[in-house]
């Protein structure tokens with residue numbers, strides 16, 4: 001639902017060529033993902049500041065759960081807009097301990113008795129550190145590092161009779177341990193945070209993200225999409241760079257592309 005870094009693109013007050021681009025795929029709201037399972041499961045990963053706009057654009061009518069990667073503002077502060085989606089039943093919110101604690105602190109009004117009636121989202125909070133099942137899906141938290149902060153990627157497996165498919169979403173990441181890499185061995189699709197060409201302390205650069213794809217070395221991995229992208233590169237330019245890299249590394253069995261807002265992937 002969004003593919004941009006914490007500022008969003010265009011960046012407020014910025015006149016750079018990417019911020020001025022007329023290509024809609026260079027307009028990047030804050031990073032977010034909407035998952036629709038075959039059995040009607042509806043999941044959002046991260047509720048950033050544009051969550052309301054993103055939910056309208058994606059036509060979200062109901063929601064079972066929100067998976068949080070971490071509690072930075074660009075991933076969490078649209079949480080209040082779960083109000084309309086939690087009128088019938090509470091939305092289940094999953095995250096690591098820090099994310100869940102930060103929700104209790106920043107959204108303390110949700111649990112205050114003083115406000116009557118609607119006006120507040122109904123959410124149930126869950127701290128998770130291992131896989132859990134929901135309907136036809138198995139949801140697995142994938143611990144990764146965002147600088148020195150512990151954050152989560154998420155893997156979702158869908159059981160389809162004899163076969164199952166796995167896909168993962170890892171944004172805001174600068175390091176993945178070997179233990180977490182093992183969790184990604186069977187994915188066929190990956191959405192991966194890749195900020196820009198230049199290095200950054202707490203995010204993968206394009207080259208670091210590409211090397212990570214190589215490290216994951218999942219035989220079934222067919223499609224990789226970069227997300228959480230800064231205003232330093234055009235959509236088309238990123239795709240060109242990635243296909244050149246794939247060619248150089250003899251990895252033409254897969255595609256690596258820039259995500260863009262509104263992109264839909266069938267897995």
Ligand SMILES: [Zn+2]
Pocket residue numbers: 005006072074075172228
């Ligand atoms: Zn972020």
Ligand SMILES: [Zn+2]
Pocket residue numbers: 070072146172
């Ligand atoms: Zn972050």
